[in-house]
Amino acid sequence: MSHLFSARDVSVRFGGLQALDKLSLDVDEGTIIGLIGPNGSGKTTFFNALTGLCQTAGGQLLLDGTDITGLEPRHVYSRGVTRTFQRSRLCLSLSVFDNVVIGRQNSLDLNIVSNLLQRGRFNAAVRENHERVRALLATFSEMLAGRIFDPLHSLNMIDRRRIEVCRALVAEPRLLLLDEPSAGMTPDETHEFMDDILKVRSNNPRMSIIIIEHEMDLMRRVAERCIVLNYGRKVADGTFDAVVADPWVQEAYLGTS
Amino acid sequence: MKLTNLTTSFAVAAIGTLLTGVILVAENQWAVIGALLAAAALSIVLARLKIGMVLASVLNESSAWVALLIPLGGVIIGFALHEEDFVLMMLATVLIYGLACVGLTIQFGYAGVINFAGAAFFGIGGYTAALLGEWGIPSLLIIVAGGMVAAAIGCILILPVLRTKGHYAALITIAFGLLFRSFLEVNHTLGGPQGLKVEGASVAGHSLLDGIQLGSFQASFYLNYVLLALGVFTICFILARNLEKSWIGVNFDAVREDPIGASVFGVNVAYWRIMAFVIGNFVIGLAGAIFAMMQNFIAPSNFTFSDSLIMLSIIVLGGLGNLWAILPAAILVVVMPEKLQEIGEFRILVFAVLVVLVLRFRPSGLFPRALRKFRREVAQ
Numbered sequence: 001m002s003h004l005f006s007a008r009d010v011s012v013r014f015g016g017l018q019a020l021d022k023l024s025l026d027v028d029e030g031t032i033i034g035l036i037g038p039n040g041s042g043k044t045t046f047f048n049a050l051t052g053l054c055q056t057a058g059g060q061l062l063l064d065g066t067d068i069t070g071l072e073p074r075h076v077y078s079r080g081v082t083r084t085f086q087r088s089r090l091c092l093s094l095s096v097f098d099n100v101v102i103g104r105q106n107s108l109d110l111n112i113v114s115n116l117l118q119r120g121r122f123n124a125a126v127r128e129n130h131e132r133v134r135a136l137l138a139t140f141s142e143m144l145a146g147r148i149f150d151p152l153h154s155l156n157m158i159d160r161r162r163i164e165v166c167r168a169l170v171a172e173p174r175l176l177l178l179d180e181p182s183a184g185m186t187p188d189e190t191h192e193f194m195d196d197i198l199k200v201r202s203n204n205p206r207m208s209i210i211i212i213e214h215e216m217d218l219m220r221r222v223a224e225r226c227i228v229l230n231y232g233r234k235v236a237d238g239t240f241d242a243v244v245a246d247p248w249v250q251e252a253y254l255g256t257s
Numbered sequence: 258m259k260l261t262n263l264t265t266s267f268a269v270a271a272i273g274t275l276l277t278g279v280i281l282v283a284e285n286q287w288a289v290i291g292a293l294l295a296a297a298a299l300s301i302v303l304a305r306l307k308i309g310m311v312l313a314s315v316l317n318e319s320s321a322w323v324a325l326l327i328p329l330g331g332v333i334i335g336f337a338l339h340e341e342d343f344v345l346m347m348l349a350t351v352l353i354y355g356l357a358c359v360g361l362t363i364q365f366g367y368a369g370v371i372n373f374a375g376a377a378f379f380g381i382g383g384y385t386a387a388l389l390g391e392w393g394i395p396s397l398l399i400i401v402a403g404g405m406v407a408a409a410i411g412c413i414l415i416l417p418v419l420r421t422k423g424h425y426a427a428l429i430t431i432a433f434g435l436l437f438r439s440f441l442e443v444n445h446t447l448g449g450p451q452g453l454k455v456e457g458a459s460v461a462g463h464s465l466l467d468g469i470q471l472g473s474f475q476a477s478f479y480l481n482y483v484l485l486a487l488g489v490f491t492i493c494f495i496l497a498r499n500l501e502k503s504w505i506g507v508n509f510d511a512v513r514e515d516p517i518g519a520s521v522f523g524v525n526v527a528y529w530r531i532m533a534f535v536i537g538n539f540v541i542g543l544a545g546a547i548f549a550m551m552q553n554f555i556a557p558s559n560f561t562f563s564d565s566l567i568m569l570s571i572i573v574l575g576g577l578g579n580l581w582a583i584l585p586a587a588i589l590v591v592v593m594p595e596k597l598q599e600i601g602e603f604r605i606l607v608f609a610v611l612v613v614l615v616l617r618f619r620p621s622g623l624f625p626r627a628l629r630k631f632r633r634e635v636a637q
């Protein structure tokens with residue numbers, strides 16, 4: 001059978017540092033994969049390699065069986081992969097709407113003449129996108145939906161996290177990469193946030209998610225499969241319970257032996 | 258609500274027109290300094306009361322047609338002072354520099370592409386007008402050609418600019434500006450250091466370099482150029498405003514704020530940088546062609562590095578990315594030194610101090626850009 005996404009022996013090197021060491025993993029359509037591992041184990045680097053932000057030193061990244069290794073970030077996006085960033089990357093001086101709507105890049109009409117002169121058509125497109133973005137924001141918080149034209153810098157950290165997830169979701173990706181989406185939230189907030197993400201996913205059950213999280217309770221709840229990294233190498237792969245029972249994981253990640 | 262927005266816009270336009278008129282006619286330099294201080298005080302009060310930001314967003318969220326208040330004010334000033342050669346020349350110069358700054362705003366204010374060679378592209382437009390003027394081509398076509406040649410030459414420059422990052426890209430544009438001037442000085446077909454004569458613009462066989470004589474109404478020929486520059490400025494202003502309020506404007510901002518983040522969401526960063534650079538140079542080239550036609554004569558000394566800096570300082574002083582800030586800042590930067598002739602070289606010093614003060618106390622400019630909100634578009 002074929003997978004939505006596969007990594008085959010992917011390596012990434014930064015000078016003398018082997019950030020990813022022959023990593024292989026598969027993601028099936030409609031599944032949620034948890035990616036865990038200690039600090040510096042290469043989780044974010046894996047997302048960067050997958051989205052074209054850093055060069056691989058070997059191996060293959062396959063989406064639907066086609067090789068996407070070395071593609072430019074925007075081409076990876078066009079194939080249906082979006083992500084959030086561990087250290088949020090939003091445009092603070094722009095509005096909430098502008099930040100989210102960029103996620104719909106491929107469905108925006110970017111023709112210069114029609115943007116400049118056919119304003120009636122443009123206004124209709126704004127209305128349509130506004131409705132879409134507003135509805136998505138409302139899934140996370142009605143209050144946030146009411147602040148759609150507020151400057152992003154006026155939002156608190158939690159709302160900014162939500163905006164980043166919305167920007168990734170509004171593209172209706174096939175593979176969503178979440179890099180510590182709940183960093184800085186209380187366990188309750190994390191719980192609610194994840195529920196909201198799952199609510200959006202229920203409209204689009206074929207979407208797959210890879211999520212990086214340190215919160216073990218969250219992983220137990222959402223991840224159908226967990227993959228554990230250590231020093232850029234995969235050390236365990238299986239259900240959450242099987243993975244935490246693994247003595248290697250206990251030592252490498254949970255720090256108990 | 259709509260009515261109050263319109264009234265506010267009219268009030269802003271009326272105050273702007275009045276202040277511009279006063280600064281333009283003031284003979285006594287103390288009067289000029291007084292007007293400047295009044296403008297500065299106004300700006301500080303507006304900022305303190307947060308009225309500045311409110312005004313900026315009212316203008317930003319109003320219909321594109323509100324921009325027609327600019328030619329309205331310009332025409333009023335132009336006709337009120339129709340016999341004053343020097344005043345009208347300054348007004349036309351403000352509009353022409355303002356036009357070039359619309360181009361720079363698209364490049365630097367929107368897409369974040371720095372261009373220290375503004376005067377060179379302005380000059381390319383000017384030299385194009387000089388060369389084409391001999392062929393009897395309609396003036397409007399010559400002006401457009403000035404823009405097109407500037408845009409085309411910019412395409413060559415953008416390649417090394419894209420390949421280098423940050424300060425190095427800035428250095429490349431500086432080098433290009435210097436190169437352009439040296440090239441003009443050694444090139445004899447382009448007149449060398451002495452420059453070239455430029456055919457003035459003409460409408461229906463009537464040269465705009467002739468004064469206006471309609472019955473008992475007599476006006477300086479500069480009024481022709483004020484009207485021409487006003488027309489082109491207004492068209493470009495409205496198009497640039499639409500550009501900002503479009504998906505392209507959203508892409509420009511994303512490219513400027515975080516190119517890496519943008520690329521992950523499918524934004525073609527290099528393409529938008531090229532687009533902004535090319536469109537911007539086109540507008541700067543238009544301005545250069547009109548300038549050359551009005552001057553009737555151009556030389557390499559019109560297009561120096563310090564002229565590039567003057568253009569950039571207009572958009573930075575005014576408020577980067579705010580089209581509405583261009584004309585007030587251009588008046589400040591272009592008219593003030595002319596009015597302060599008597600203090601001679603000190604005016605450069607005054608100007609430099611002004612720039613430093615603004616950047617120190619108002620880092621986002623005298624009239625900062627308003628947040629883009631698509632409220633009006635959604636409501637329609």
Ligand SMILES: Nc1ncnc2c1ncn2[C@@H]1O[C@H](COP(=O)(O)OP(=O)(O)OP(=O)(O)O)[C@@H](O)[C@H]1O
Binds near residue numbers: 014039045
């Ligand atoms: N651009 C880079 N240049 C050099 N080294 C890098 C770069 N990016 C990451 N690294 C290094 O690669 C290793 C893996 O980093 P990575 O960010 O992938 O870890 P992580 O698993 O996401 O950790 P954390 O849980 O702290 O987010 C670290 O040692 C890090 O210092």
Ligand SMILES: [Mg+2]
Binds near residue numbers: 043044045086
């Ligand atoms: Mg990380």
